[in-house]
Amino acid sequence: MAITYKRNTLTLLAATLGALLSTGAQAEGKISIAQQFGIGYLILDVVRDQQLIEKHGKEQGLEIKVDWNSISGATAMNEALLAGALDVVSAGVPPMLTLWDRTRGKQNVKAIASLGSMPNYLLTNNPEVKSLKDFSDKDRIAVPAAGVGFQSRTLQIETAKQFGNDNFKKFDNISVSLAHPDATAALIAGGSEINSHFSSPPFQYQELEKPGVYKVLSSYDVLGGPGTFNVLYTTEKFHDQNPKTYKAFYAALAEAEQIIKADKPAAAKTYIRVEQSKLPLALVEKIVADPEIDFTVVPQRTFIYAEKLQELGVLKNKAQSWKDYFFEEAHGGAGS
Known part of the structure; x- marks a missing residue:
């Protein structure tokens, strides 16, 4: 057969x-x-x-x-x-x-x-963002599926931990649905409204090779391990x-x-x-x-x-x- x-x-x-x-x-x-x-x-x-x-x-x-x-x-x-x-x-x-x-x-x-x-890394090229508390309405976080995907749900869990359950969707309003390759290109190039990306392998490895791009959060941080x-x-x-x-x-x-x-x-x-x-x-x-x-x-x-x-x-x-x-x-x- x-x-x-x-x-x-x-x-x-x-x-x-x-x-x-x-x-x-x-x-x-x-x-x-x-x-x-x-x-x-x-x-x-x-x-x-x-x-x-x-x-x-x-x-x-x-x-x-x-x-x-x-x-x-x-x-x-x-x-x-x-x-x-x-x-x-x-x-x-x-x-x-x-x-x-x-x-x-x-x-x-x-x-x-x-x-x-x-691990999935939340990356940024905004030098003023050192932690979740530093994100403002001026920032834009690229995720594959805003509000519902793996990255967004992980971010919501960490947001609830830091800001309370009632505010777990706090960063949904600055999250933008964008495919990983496009978000990677935007973060590496700089100069666009997309200054952050909740990424995944292999894209996060490519992004971290760019000077000025660094990790704010890992999904492993949220989960307490692998x-x-x-x-x-x-x-x-x-x-x-x-x-x-x-x-x-x-x-x-x-x-x-x-x-x-x-x-x-x-x-x-x-x-x-x-x-x-x-x-x-x-x-x-x-x-x-x-x-x-x-x-x-x-x-x-x-x-x-x-x-x-x-x-x-x-x-x-x-x-x-x-x-x-x-x-x-x-x-x-x-x-x-």
Whole structure:
């Protein structure tokens, strides 16, 4: 049985659904996966490059057809998942928790695994900004999804800590939705209204090479240590109706983690090859080897988001532990 890979770069939800609904998601022996862009998806790049899902499927006597897609933005991801156009999607912890919250008792969306822990830095080129308290209405903070994305939710949690829960949206009014590459260009060039950027790897590494750009805050500061950035998630229906495919997928993710940790230079080359990235190999190797980054399927400090976002009223449902919003296959690790 031939293995077919399809990689679509889609930004409009209509195009996403139109292109994907025809793939026939949710059938044992088939899996449709969507990832976003960046080094945070290295585990998936290794899975794809080495055909690990197919490998673990064959160990169960199952030929698995894998459909790979690339989509920009958690909103498009979530809509495609709920429409049945995709089996597995990926995004930051807060967008996943939002969908878990909204689908309880219905599609019952839960996380499959972490894609790794990596810090996101809030950077600025404004020399007068040394801490959150120094931001004014004259500043503009670029984030991928103002008010709702990983970076914005992280900023809101820290803002609540420093200014009180009633003021957790204090910086939403100076936040601007802008893709990471555009925000990076603006911060490095200077002279625009965008003088700050809640960034992520690899972009924050490029920005910090520019004199006058420095870190105000790390997501690790907010979480009190290393924390999961992106996760994979799916519906209860796909999980329950495709046990062999799901098992093969989870095993592939776990093996990819070990492959990366065993040979990080090779993993960096895999990223450039699979993503067709134009980043210098030395920079990608630096990121993969960064001691602050851990490419692991085990969730870390995700429950902080669940607790704080429920406390702030963003989530209606209260999770008792991280296991409430992760499927049981992930429960064996020392997650949090």
